[in-house]
Amino acid sequence: MLSGLLRLNLSHNLLSGGLPLELMSSNSINVLDVSFNRLNGNLHELPSSTPSRPLQVLNISGNLFTGEFPSGTWEVMSSLVSLNASNNSFTGQIPSHLCSSSPVLAMIALCYNQLSGSIPPALGNCSMLKVLKAGHNTLSGPLPDELFNATSLEYLSFPDNGLQGILDGGRLINLRNLVNLDLGGNRLNGKIPDSIGQLKRLEELHLDHNNMSGELPSTLSNCTNLITIDLKGNSFSGELQKVNFFKLPNLKTLDLLYNSFTGTVPESIYSCSKLVALRLSANNLHGQLSPRIGNLKSLVFLSLAFNNFTNITSTLQILKNCRNLTSLLIGTNFKGEVMPEDETIDGFQNLQVLSISNCSLSGKIPLWLSNLKNLQVLDLSSNHLTGAIPSALNNLHFLSALNISYNNLEGPIPNGGQLSTFSNSSFEGNPKLCGPILLRSCGSVEAPTISTTQLSRKAVLGIAFGAFFGVVLLLLLVYFLISGKSLITGSKTHNNEDVEASSHLSDSEQSLVIVPRGNGETNKLKFVDIVKATNNFHQENIIGCGGCGLVYKATLPDGTKLAIKKLNGEMWPMEREFAAEVEALSMAQHENLVPLWGYCIQGDSGFLIYSYMENGSLDDWLHNSDDNANSFLNWPMRLRIAHGASMGLSYIHGVCKPYIVHRDIKSSNILLDKKFKAYVADFGLSRLVHANKTHVTTELVGTLGYIPPEYGQGWVATLRGDIYSFGIVLLELLTGRRPVLTLSSSKELAKWVQEMKSEGKQIDVLDPALRGTGHEEQMLKVLEVACKCVNHNPCMRPTIQEVVSFLDSLDPSLQMQNSVEIERI
Structure with a gap:
């Protein structure tokens, strides 16, 4: 580092405008970091007559820069060591003279731009280059032979481009220092060369989603430092035994989805004790798993579906020893076998996703499934299961997705618990099943039922997801209780009528703590009123189940309807450090917040x-409809819902102090009242952003398909992250599709829409039910905004206030939507 020079860090501010020429041409700055601002325009051209500058590090990532890279700028930066221009909108080609101008250049990062053309062969002259990243552009052509002359390369990353040709084994040997090779999402073909074994330092190998084929080279075993092997979405074949996994003790991820591998699972895989994810679905594997798979104590995700494995009972008995498994996909195996009812299958206590579909299995739904208390997704569809649905499945309080359709089940669907929260699509294709959910009477064998109003599917899932909104407010109560302050006061007397109604509770005459509303409401409820209104929390009044307890419907004597969430003692959180956040959230009151x-x-x-x-x-209306006219949302209704939700989000982002990052915006957290007015709900994951900060650093949370890409990269939660999630909601409204198109491939809606848009097929992404209704022009305008919201560069996303203004401009009547009753079609 040169002495007497400055390090200027202006990152993560709200700077706008162009990058001042004085900063670029300064003779006193050697580190310039202006990343993640709103700087825009073209970079200034520095004339070749300018004396060489001492700049060593230039970080302009995460801005709004456009245009081509100016050629003269780099010619006067002979000291440049690191260039990071990722997450902008630069166009044109990668500058070919970077290394000739800056011979000490060690890092070039150009990801997430709009660069095109081929990779310049001149990059091979970068003798000091260690990191070359240019993923997520539109580059094309082959990897130039000259590139392999850059023998210092440790990270070579060009994912999601249009690169073609083969991976030249003779040239690959030169890159012996490679630690990370990522060429996924391109159009490469041919085999993995035997010379891959010469890359002794290789830790990450990503060749997924290409057109590669052939057998895996046995030399892959020589890359003993490998942590990740991702080859999914190719046409690889042959037996896996050729690779000696015994030599890969550090392997954590082996992803071979959607290939044509044959044979059995090699014994050597079971020696990879650090393995976290093993994905072998959609191949031609057969046989049985070895009991040695129980040695994989770190295994979290196991996918074996669409193969030809046998003996489901033995498989489950073996896998129960993998105590940390959270996801198990083993469907489309085990043809013609019987679903095991063996009660000794008592493992899987951490399991969250279980799929055993399309197996033609017979027998009954086993009771041991009801012991999987953490289960969130259960798929037993398209089998030949018989008998009744066990009522014990109601004990799966975290279950949010159920599919037991297309079996031979019979009898009533058990009432009053978790099973009542699912739509008829979860049970269809079972002609002998009956109950209110299917609108099919059970006759003399019908179990006690709830009225169709009580089982309104729209209310069930809406309240289940929305109920967790107040959990954070309860934490405030905990805070006061711990600090010795009482929030609950009132008479402790009981009369005989109340004692019977609340025998399992104490102090039922106490008043509830009422959250003050802006309209001056002061009415006080007593807890005994709630007990009576729910018939002592009888199961007939259960309308949903969230993450921390059951949700009940209550109707007060004056006809007022309430949703009551009962949080069981060990299930609701107690973290005191959230007390300050909860106090602020209790003040966040708006007509579009639940x-x-x-x-x-x-x-x-x-x-x-x-x-x-x-x-x-909203999720229920878009994705769990009954396929009838009364369950259809037309475009004006969808637009009004989007506007209402944006208003609620605008309030927490720009009005309440401090601002709130929601972190879990999704269609299931947008609730609809009887007039279809939209409310943002579920603030259980929210965080505060104080006026002097632009982001908070926190743990990675959220819902698959809605999580902004920057969360996964740095666990940084920002208001712009909420915009990404809201953009996904807009895409759901426009397309009618779920945020993740298929669970097996995890292909996300945003990526599919962007691909279709790049091919000029915008009209084809719109919900078929909305086409031809005369609103296409308006929908395509909303599509443009939605795509801006889901931009990978946070700084290129609009603010929620800008989204609200845009929606207002489409239809001025939206500003009065809260006073307009929206009727069903």
């Missing part, structure tokens, strides 16, 4: 009281 009435604690249970949302969640 209203919280009050809360209290009785014994070891907490209770949260909300306004009842008759039409449930």
Whole structure:
């Protein structure tokens, strides 16, 4: 480092305009970092007559720069060591003279731009270059032979471009220092060369989603430092035994999805004790798993579906020893076998996803499934299962997705618990099943039922997802209780009528803590009123189940409908460090935020009281409809819902102080009242952003398909992250599709829309039910905004206030939507 020079760090501010020429041409700055601002325009051209500058590090990533890279700028930066221009909108080709101008250049990062053309052969002259990243552009052509002359390269990353040709084994040997090779998402063909074994330092190998084929070279075993092997989405074949996995003790991810591998699972794989993810689905593997798979104590994700494995009972008995498994996909195997009812299958306590579909299995749904208390997704569809649905499945309180369709099940669907929260699509294709969910009477064998109003599917899922909104407010109550302050006061007397109604609770006459509303409401509820209104929390009044407890419908004597969430003692969170955030959230009140009435604690249970949302969640209307006219949202209704949700989000982003990052914006967290007015719900994952900060660093949370890419890269939660998630919601409204198109491939809606848009097929992404209705021009305008919201560069996303203004401009009546009743079609 040159002495007497400055390091100027202006990153993560709200700077706008162009990059001042004085900074670029300064003779006193050797590190210039202006990343993640809103700088825009073209970079200034520095004339070749300018004296060489001492600049060593230039980081302009995460801005709004456009145009081509100016050629003269680099010619006067002979000291440049690191250039990071990722996450902008630069066009044109990669500058070919970077290394000739800056012979000490060690890092070039140009990811997430709009660069095109071929990779310049001159990059091979970068004798000091260690990092070359240019993923997510539109580059084409082969990897130039000259590139392999850059023998110092450690990271070579060009994913998601249009590169073609083969991986030349003779040239690959030169890159012996490679640690990370990422060429996924291109159009490469041919085999993996035997010379791959010469890359002794290689840790990450990503060749997924190409057109490669052939057998895996046995020399791959020589890359003993490998941590990740990702080859999914190719046409590789042959037996896996050729690769000696015994030599790969550090392997954590082996992803071979969607290839044509044959044979059995090699014994050597079971020696990879650090393996976290093993994905072998959609190949031609057969046989049985070895009991040695129980040695994989770190295994979290196992995917074996679409193969030809046998003996499901033995497989499950073996896999139960993998105590850390959270996802198990073993469907389309085990043809003609019987679903095991063996109660000794008692493992899988951490399992969250279980899929055993399309296997033609017979027998009954086993009771041991009800012991999987953490299960969130259960898919037993397209088998030949018989008998009744076990009522014990109602004990799976975290279950959010169920598919037992197309079997031979019979009898009533058990009432009053978790199973009542699912739509008829979860049970269709079972002609002998009956119950209110299917609108099919059970006759003399019908179990006690709930009215269709009580089982309104729209209310069920909507309240289930929305109820967690108040959990954070309950934490405030915990804070006060811990600090010795009482929030619950009132009479402790009981009468005989109340004692019977609340025998399992204490102090049922106490008043609930009422959250003050802006309209001056002061009415006080007593807990006994809630007990009576829910018939002592009878199962007939269960309308949903969230992450921390059951949700009940309550109708007060005056006809007011409420949703009551009962949080069981060990399930609701107690973290005191959230107390300050909860206090602020209790002040966030807006007509497009779901209203919280009050809360209290009785014994070891907490209770949260909300306004009842008759039409449930947007997710349910878009993705769980009954395929009839009364379950269809036309475009004007969808637009009004988008506008209402944007208004709620605009309030927490720009009005309440401090601002709030929601972190879990999704269609299931947008609730609809009887007039289809939209409410943002579920602030259980939210974080505050104070005025002097632009982001918060936190753990990675959220929902698959909605999580902004920057969260996964740096666990940085920002208001712009919420914009990404809201953009996904807009795409759902436009396309009618889910945010993840298929669970098996994890292909996301945003990527599919962007691909279709790049091919000029914008009209084809619109929901077929909306085409031809005369609103196409308006929908395509919203599509443009949605695509801006899901831009990989956070700084290129609009603010929510800009989105609101745009929606207002489409239809001025949207500004009055809260006073307009929206009727069903």
